[in-house]
Amino acid sequence: MNILEAPSEKLLAGIRKLLAEKNIASADEIAERIRITDEASPARGAAMVARAWTDPEYKALMLRDGTMAAEAMGVPMRGLPPLGVLENTEDLHNLVVCTLCSCYPRAVLGYPPFWFKSAAYRARAVRDPRAMLVEFGTNIPDNVKLEVVDSTADYRWMVLPRRPAGTDGWSAERLAALVHEGDMIGITVPVVK
Amino acid sequence: MMLASGTKVRVKLDWPETRGPCHIRTPYYLRGHEGVVVRHLGDYPNPEALAFRAPEQILPLYHVRFPMADLWPDRHGNNSVLVELYESWLEAA
Numbered sequence: 001m002n003i004l005e006a007p008s009e010k011l012l013a014g015i016r017k018l019l020a021e022k023n024i025a026s027a028d029e030i031a032e033r034i035r036i037t038d039e040a041s042p043a044r045g046a047a048m049v050a051r052a053w054t055d056p057e058y059k060a061l062m063l064r065d066g067t068m069a070a071e072a073m074g075v076p077m078r079g080l081p082p083l084g085v086l087e088n089t090e091d092l093h094n095l096v097v098c099t100l101c102s103c104y105p106r107a108v109l110g111y112p113p114f115w116f117k118s119a120a121y122r123a124r125a126v127r128d129p130r131a132m133l134v135e136f137g138t139n140i141p142d143n144v145k146l147e148v149v150d151s152t153a154d155y156r157w158m159v160l161p162r163r164p165a166g167t168d169g170w171s172a173e174r175l176a177a178l179v180h181e182g183d184m185i186g187i188t189v190p191v192v193k
Numbered sequence: 194m195m196l197a198s199g200t201k202v203r204v205k206l207d208w209p210e211t212r213g214p215c216h217i218r219t220p221y222y223l224r225g226h227e228g229v230v231v232r233h234l235g236d237y238p239n240p241e242a243l244a245f246r247a248p249e250q251i252l253p254l255y256h257v258r259f260p261m262a263d264l265w266p267d268r269h270g271n272n273s274v275l276v277e278l279y280e281s282w283l284e285a286a
Contacts, residue, residue: 099220126222126264127267129261129272147272148274149276150274150275150277154234154235154277
């Protein structure tokens with residue numbers, strides 16, 4: 001049988017059987033990983049961002065060790081690549097891309113948006129980022145440095161956006177509702193509507 | 194050898210893909226370009242060897258920053274690229 005022409009379901013079943021037989025991953029372990037992956041969503045990252053905005057100690061932990069900061073919020077990180085967090089400031093805006101493939105901090109943001117894996121996004125993010133951001137509705141002033149973080153290897157990166165003005169005294173829960181997927185990739189910035 | 198933050202490095206101008214099957218974690222657009230080590234991110238098994246079940250080789254991984262204006266002929270005042278690169282791809286600049 002030509003493996004390239006084999007029905008994908010049969011191939012998948014064969015791989016699952018081999019993984020179990022070779023004690024690499026049991027059916028239960030695979031099911032658990034699928035469940036964990038499906039449960040992840042940008043709400044997790046948003047909760048981390050909101051806590052960082054309201055708790056300086058947590059923010060310091062998040063910037064030092066994103067994996068520990070995610071675990072502190074109950075996100076299972078075992079067996080996953082380390083998470084790094086990039087802070088946006090008055091002078092610096094971060095934008096995350098994976099030009100080689102589709103590295104994405106799925107544990108804290110869930111599945112990537114459809115365009116994240118597109119050749120157009122991956123190419124333009126490292127070559128024409130400011131013009132591309134304008135197309136996403138985001139204007140980065142010329143005096144703000146734009147750093148494009150190309151995830152290539154063992155880390156996964158998320159952006160800690162700036163807390164928007166006009167949110168003094170807001171609870172972490174209310175703040176978290178302001179934070180969307182794109183804000184943690186650096187495509188957009190959170191705003192008070 | 195551990196590269197300190199601030200060390201100037203050059204990405205090797207190498208094209209392993211012309212020599213046979215490979216799994217490369219160094220984007221082509223950086224090859225031959227100079228950057229500055231921002232920090233050591235830890236030591237990890239070399240994915241280029243892992244992909245072929247070659248004997249495990251633990252390598253330092255660095256975050257390296259490149260001015261975007263050096264990478265492309267376009268105008269890039271205040272833009273930079275920050276990339277994880279394995280030590281095996283870096284040489285002194």
